[in-house]
Amino acid sequence: MIPNCFRHRHAIKKVGRAEQKNQSPCVLWFTGLSGSGKSTLAGAVDEYLFDLGCHSYLMDGDNVRYGLNRDLALSDEDRAENIRRIGEVSKLFVDAGLITLCAFISPFAKDRNRVRSVLDSGEFIEVHVSTPLEECKQRDPKGLYKKALKGDIHNFTGLDGVYEVPVRPEITIDTTGSTPFECAEVIVEYLRNKRMIPDMGNVSMGM
Template structure:
């Protein structure tokens, strides 16, 4: 650690920034298999919050790998670093008073716990997309499962690389049973109950 670098205390607090927006800063961390509905539901919630006047920012796995994390591959170490960076970026957005939505497979418990520890209690909301593998594979929107099955892709989560199921997620959704609208309503209700958004 470089001892010449000192944390600068801002004059405006994160709660003051959030209060100006009439919302509570938080991170909704969508985790689940490829094709489970992470990006779809995160995008739908983002739209619903925006339409209600809330200030949000959505971070998506593929988009981030085009910029911030384009130097990372898919080795174990690179996957850990990918999530670490996303966690730090998410924290910065939350410090600005935003409601942050992050959609990443993030298959490892330790990585998700690492991000949770960056946030005050109640501000990290783990959304487990508990959609069955069979449903995810039948969707296969990017053709990744078929490539993994044929051996073209190695270490693919759910096929030859494990997904560690969250033990105590704040919210569990299964898009094989729930519609997009039902998922979004469940998420909005949770945010209202936790006073992160106003009832509207």
């Protein structure tokens, strides 16, 4: 309990907001190594859902650190707090009836499971972007692997920093050999099969 703090009960509930939007709110949690394609894939899914008329919102790891989490560094403790805060924000977005996409390395299983634990059953969908390390190093879109291999960055996930591979993710996707749109279709089809979004046909996207 927090002293002198009391929960306010709102008249409009999550179920009502979800019914208004004709969808089941959830969190699509994209986890994987730097360079695996998390943000690109999450963006493709977000665009796909938008074009289908769904209500979604995307939170990206770097973008969040410019605002909400700008006081956090990259220590294990700060990484854990980073994910905790995102989990709480995600819970609010789900309560608003949104399909929430989160693209974060989130290297520790306990932190990802903590986010799962604050949501209702079935609302947390772990998407393991399982692109191999060598492919990620070759892509190196931000030049971070190059810096880490030179010793300019320490505790870099996948090299000298730990990445705990998801044991039972709801979805596993390797982005090598497929376009972002093709990978996005797999995730959208998962949502359709779970009846979380209506079957509104396919969309054409120039990706």
